[in-house]
Amino acid sequence: MDVSVETTSDLGRRLKIRVPQTEIADQYTEKMKKLSKEANLKGFRPGKVPTHVLQKKFGASVRSEIISEAIQKSLTDALTEHALKPAGMPEIDGLNDQQDADLEYTASFEIYPTVELKDLSQVKVEKRTAVITEADVEQTIDKMCHNFATWHEVSRAAQANDRLLVDFERHITGLDEAPQSQQNIELELDREGILPELPAALVGKQAQEQVSIEVQYPETWEDERIAGKQATLKVSIHQVQAREVLTKAALSEKIHPNQEFDEAKLQQQVREKLERELAQTIQNGIKENVLAALMEQHPLELPKALVEQELKTIEEEMQRQANNVDYPDYYSAATLKDMAEKRVVLGLLVNAVIQNKAIQVDKQLVRAEIERQASAYPNAAEIVNAYYGHKELLAGVERQVLLDQAVNALLDEMQVEEKTLSFDELMHAPKNNEAKS
Numbered sequence: 001m002d003v004s005v006e007t008t009s010d011l012g013r014r015l016k017i018r019v020p021q022t023e024i025a026d027q028y029t030e031k032m033k034k035l036s037k038e039a040n041l042k043g044f045r046p047g048k049v050p051t052h053v054l055q056k057k058f059g060a061s062v063r064s065e066i067i068s069e070a071i072q073k074s075l076t077d078a079l080t081e082h083a084l085k086p087a088g089m090p091e092i093d094g095l096n097d098q099q100d101a102d103l104e105y106t107a108s109f110e111i112y113p114t115v116e117l118k119d120l121s122q123v124k125v126e127k128r129t130a131v132i133t134e135a136d137v138e139q140t141i142d143k144m145c146h147n148f149a150t151w152h153e154v155s156r157a158a159q160a161n162d163r164l165l166v167d168f169e170r171h172i173t174g175l176d177e178a179p180q181s182q183q184n185i186e187l188e189l190d191r192e193g194i195l196p197e198l199p200a201a202l203v204g205k206q207a208q209e210q211v212s213i214e215v216q217y218p219e220t221w222e223d224e225r226i227a228g229k230q231a232t233l234k235v236s237i238h239q240v241q242a243r244e245v246l247t248k249a250a251l252s253e254k255i256h257p258n259q260e261f262d263e264a265k266l267q268q269q270v271r272e273k274l275e276r277e278l279a280q281t282i283q284n285g286i287k288e289n290v291l292a293a294l295m296e297q298h299p300l301e302l303p304k305a306l307v308e309q310e311l312k313t314i315e316e317e318m319q320r321q322a323n324n325v326d327y328p329d330y331y332s333a334a335t336l337k338d339m340a341e342k343r344v345v346l347g348l349l350v351n352a353v354i355q356n357k358a359i360q361v362d363k364q365l366v367r368a369e370i371e372r373q374a375s376a377y378p379n380a381a382e383i384v385n386a387y388y389g390h391k392e393l394l395a396g397v398e399r400q401v402l403l404d405q406a407v408n409a410l411l412d413e414m415q416v417e418e419k420t421l422s423f424d425e426l427m428h429a430p431k432n433n434e435a436k437s
Contacts, residue, residue, distance in 0.1 A: 003078045010301050011110040013084060016094075019074050019103040027066045035062065067097050075107055087112050088305025110303035115352035118297050120413040125289040127418050129282055130426040137271050139424075144270070145251050151241040157206045158240045160199060163188045165239040173230040184238070202235065211235045224332045274423070276372075281427060286416075287407050294349050294410060295342070302344050311340040353406045361402045369397055 002018040036054055044053070075090065090109040097103055151163055158164060164187045171179040189199040197215040205211055213233045221227040246254065249261040255269070314336060331339075353359070374383035387393045421429065 001074050001077065003081065005082055005084075008108070009110075011087070011113060011303055013109060013111055015075070015078050015082075015084075015090075015107045017074050017078055017105055017107065019070050021100065021102045024063075024066060024070060024103055027070070028063060031062050031066065032059075063099075067103065070103055071105060074103075078107075085112055086110070087303030088309070110305055112303065113300045113348065115298065115300070115348055117352055117356055120293070120297060120410065122415070123293050123297060123413075124415045124417055125286065125293050125411075127282070127286045127289070127416050128421055128426050128429065129418055130278060130421050130423045132271060132274050132278060132423050136274060136423040137267050140270050140274060141248060141251065141266065145246040145248065146243075148251060148254055149243040149245045151243060153239050154242045155207075156240065157204050158189065158202055158237075159242075160203055161190045161243055163241040163243065164202060164237055165241065167236040167238070169234040171232045172226050173232070175225070175229070198233075198235075202237070205237055207237050207239055209237050211237070224335060276375075277427070278423065283404075285426075285429075286411070287404070290407050290410050290414065291346055291350075293414065294353075295345050298345075298349055300345055300348060302341060306344045307337070307340050310343050311336060314340055314343075350403060350406050353410060354402065357406075357409050359402065359405050359409060361398045362405060365401045365405070366394075366398055369401055373397075 001020070001023075004016045006014040006016070008014050032051070032054060035058060036051065039054060039058075041053070041057070044050075071092065075092075078084075079086065086109040088109060090107040092105055092107055094104070094106040096105065154162075166185050166187050168182045168185055169179050170181070187198070187202075188194070189202060195215050195217070197213055201211055201213045211234075213235060215231050215233055217223075217226050217229050217231065219228040248263060248266060252259070252261045252263075252266045255266075370384055370387045371380070374380040374387070377383050387397060
């Protein structure tokens with residue numbers, strides 16, 4: 001077998017491979033001999049089928065099978081010989097498989113980029129922290145009483161803290177598409193993130209009224225198709241509902257039925273809940289900053305095949321989340337591609353860190369993470385057993401823990417600058433991926 005390697009770009013490679021015709025012929029002869037002993041054709045005794053009959057009936061398919069196997073084997077051998085690792089399925093072209101000639105073809109592909117980890121000792125990352133106060137606990141209890149409120153229909157006009165049962169019809173200015181409609185939507189007029197034009201127009205309205213509202217979507221609106229655009233919303237009100245906020249005793253009963261109300265115990269339970277959320281938020285924040293710093297310090301050229309594969313994975317994930325609605329249109333093609341590229345870069349860099357530092361998944365940390373996730377459910381022990389009884393679930397946690405271990409290893413190299421915020425500031429802070437060197 002003869003192999004030549006051509007570099008077509010930084011990551012692009014093309015192999016020209018030639019397999020001697022004698023190898024193909026020898027394999028053909030061997031397969032036909034075997035077939036002659038096994039063939040069972042009508043009109044012939046087993047093992048007595050003439051060679052020319054076998055060749056006429058099976059020759060083409062046998063040769064095609066041999067060519068396919070020869071390409072697969074020769075390509076695998078060539079990649080191993082030249083220490084090449086394709087980042088995607090090689091593209092085979094220029095195939096010459098004439099009967100009396102050597103087998104020749106080319107295989108084009110991209111290789112994985114070489115990742116050389118840099119010294120990160122001068123890189124600074126920010127770690128945001130906070131302390132939970134008694135006021136934070138009380139504020140959270142108030143929010144929980146508010147969020148767990150019950151609703152009842154009223155016959156009066158809508159007030160600022162009411163909930164409306166409505167139908168929406170939306171027409172986006174500048175988009176050539178039919179108006180979109182939604183039925184029986186529960187709209188809380190004081191909900192955080194609601195377009196300010198809605199409560200302004202709906203307060204004072206009653207059931208059975210219809211309202212046409214001109215709105216302006218923020219430039220930061222998550223649905224990029226309509227971000228920054230104007231729209232007309234036609235709202236049909238079916239019901240006006242008033243909120244009945246829970247008392248602390250009712251909240252305690254809802255969280256822990258059939259237990260005697262103890263305000264101090266409720267405060268302690270809420271504090272523990274906030275401490276878990278705070279710890280997770282701090283961990284997620286520093287993880288984002290570390291990974292952002294890692295990417296900033298290691299710009300990589302990416303194989304197109306890996307980006308396309310990751311883009312397909314993202315779109316499939318979004319389809320499942322949206323129950324088969326065309327959810328990928330929610331983001332622009334450029335945003336989806338950016339998401340895919342970021343995932344690929346992180347995957348390559350984190351794998352390099354894991355290999356470079358010989359990190360092995362810590363089973364004790366896996367157990368602790370499973371127990372942490374299970375603690376949110378009343379049947380925590382059953383949840384833990386379910387994880388260990390399901391290979392895919394367990395593997396997912398192991399990957400998560402391995403990533404955390406890699407992040408902690410990187411943190412040991414970097415300079416961490418702590419910034420203390422209030423609990424509310426930290427929990428509602430925008431993502432901060434700053435890295436300085």
